[in-house]
Amino acid sequence: MAGEIEPRPSAGTGVPASALSGPPGQGRSGDLGDILERVLDKGIVIAGDIQIDLLDIELLTIRLRLLIASVDTAREIGINWWESDPRLSADANKGDPAESRKLEKRLGQGSDGDELEDENRRLRKRLERLERELEPADDDPDEADG
Amino acid sequence: MAETGAGHYVYCVMPGDAQPSLDDVAGMDDREPVEVLRHAGLAAVGTRVSLAEFGAEPLERNLNDLDWLARAARAHQAVLDRAFASGPIVPLRLCTIYADEAHVREMLERERAVLLDTLARLRDRSEWGVKLMVDARGRAARDPEPASPSSGREYFERRRRERQEREAAQGLTLRAAEEVHERLRRQATAATLLRPQTRELHGREGEMIFNGAYLVERSGVERFRAVAEELRAGQRRHGLALEVTGPWPPYNFVGPPER
Numbered sequence: 390m391a392g393e394i395e396p397r398p399s400a401g402t403g404v405p406a407s408a409l410s411g412p413p414g415q416g417r418s419g420d421l422g423d424i425l426e427r428v429l430d431k432g433i434v435i436a437g438d439i440q441i442d443l444l445d446i447e448l449l450t451i452r453l454r455l456l457i458a459s460v461d462t463a464r465e466i467g468i469n470w471w472e473s474d475p476r477l478s479a480d481a482n483k484g485d486p487a488e489s490r491k492l493e494k495r496l497g498q499g500s501d502g503d504e505l506e507d508e509n510r511r512l513r514k515r516l517e518r519l520e521r522e523l524e525p526a527d528d529d530p531d532e533a534d535g
Numbered sequence: 536m537a538e539t540g541a542g543h544y545v546y547c548v549m550p551g552d553a554q555p556s557l558d559d560v561a562g563m564d565d566r567e568p569v570e571v572l573r574h575a576g577l578a579a580v581g582t583r584v585s586l587a588e589f590g591a592e593p594l595e596r597n598l599n600d601l602d603w604l605a606r607a608a609r610a611h612q613a614v615l616d617r618a619f620a621s622g623p624i625v626p627l628r629l630c631t632i633y634a635d636e637a638h639v640r641e642m643l644e645r646e647r648a649v650l651l652d653t654l655a656r657l658r659d660r661s662e663w664g665v666k667l668m669v670d671a672r673g674r675a676a677r678d679p680e681p682a683s684p685s686s687g688r689e690y691f692e693r694r695r696r697e698r699q700e701r702e703a704a705q706g707l708t709l710r711a712a713e714e715v716h717e718r719l720r721r722q723a724t725a726a727t728l729l730r731p732q733t734r735e736l737h738g739r740e741g742e743m744i745f746n747g748a749y750l751v752e753r754s755g756v757e758r759f760r761a762v763a764e765e766l767r768a769g770q771r772r773h774g775l776a777l778e779v780t781g782p783w784p785p786y787n788f789v790g791p792p793e794r
Contacts, residue, residue: 421605422736423664423780424612426729431786432626433653435646439542439591439632 543572543633544584546614547624547784548643548650551576555618563589563610569617574640575647580618581639589632598630619784623657625650626784653789659753661782665719665763666731667712667745668776711775712745715766722759723749727787741776748787756782 562569562582597603684690720726731743767777
């Protein structure tokens with residue numbers, strides 16, 4: 390499972406962006422993640438003579454192949470697109486009017502939200518079980534009905 | 536397609552009178568100069584590339600080689616940066632390649648209207664990235680798991696407390712992201728939300744909870760950065776790190792206008 394890939398130590402592609410302290414025009418970091426998310430997913434798409442997956446099938450194929458081909462290399466330079474939900478990466482991320490709603494939705498879809506729901510379900514189950522264990526049947530004659 | 540000969544890789548398009556300084560920038564192939572091809576009132580910044588490397592088949596293999604991909608992405612970005620320093624550019628997506636210069640001219644003619652419109656719209660504007668990071672590990676360290684619960688009730692109590700804390704933290708980060716986005720987009724000509732990068736992509740500890748891009752007027756950059764700095768100071772108190780990157784060529788703002 391992709392989810393089992395361990396987080397990398399802090400060294401690597403992440404270059405702390407100290408843009409705010411730098412002089413104007415020199416702030417951008419050389420963070421590979423920032424570059425890849427732009428050069429692969431953004432920029433104007435004009436058909437070239439050499440048609441490749443990047444244009445035709447977008448990134449999904451590449452992402453999947455990356456997973457199959459070289460997980461270790463990917464981890465070395467810090468890429469794990471395949472862990473992303475393709476439905477999310479497929480949308481254009483654009484559109485001012487609905488941005489706040491989208492933002493909310495996105496944040497809600499984060500792992501915390503899912504985790505929370507799972508946790509709630511687990512807790513409810515556990516609650517039922519523990520209540521049965523903790524409360525002796527003779528304290529509550531109706532318990533068997535519940 | 537025979538994988539021999541050369542193709543013409545195009546990085547970006549600029550106005551026809553652009554004078555980018557490209558002499559010492561390494562492009563896709565450091566043996567070939569990065570050149571400007573002027574046609575139809577436009578300038579295409581490109582490099583001759585070998586089809587042994589950039590032909591359809593080898594290219595597909597290369598794009599799946601992460602070392603190659605990382606090098607190509609950096610080279611593409613380096614050329615764009617250089618071009619962008621001299622005026623507006625329309626960035627093309629990585630690996631847009633033509634058979635020869637004649638086909639580049641055809642493309643410039645064919646796309647002329649859109650390219651000119653986009654260049655006009657992007658003049659004196661740059662893209663700025665703003666991210667919010669939360670240090671999940673730091674949060675966990677503040678709440679060490681205590682000894683095993685001695686009873687079911689204690690277990691529950693603890694779980695309920697944890698859930699409440701998590702919900703509170705989640706609400707906090709949602710509000711923080713909203714505040715950041717709302718305030719920054721007021722300083723921007725256009726704004727868009729990017730998918731927060733996963734930990735493996737950003738390569739650091741902690742979790743990215745927000746990733747926005749803003750198109751900012753040159754005259755408004757100072758103000759934008761001042762607002763971002765103010766927000767950064769405020770978010771730090773909540774345990775969130777706000778990071779600004781820029782100026783970027785306007786990758787995220789070259790699409791057709793929003794409907």
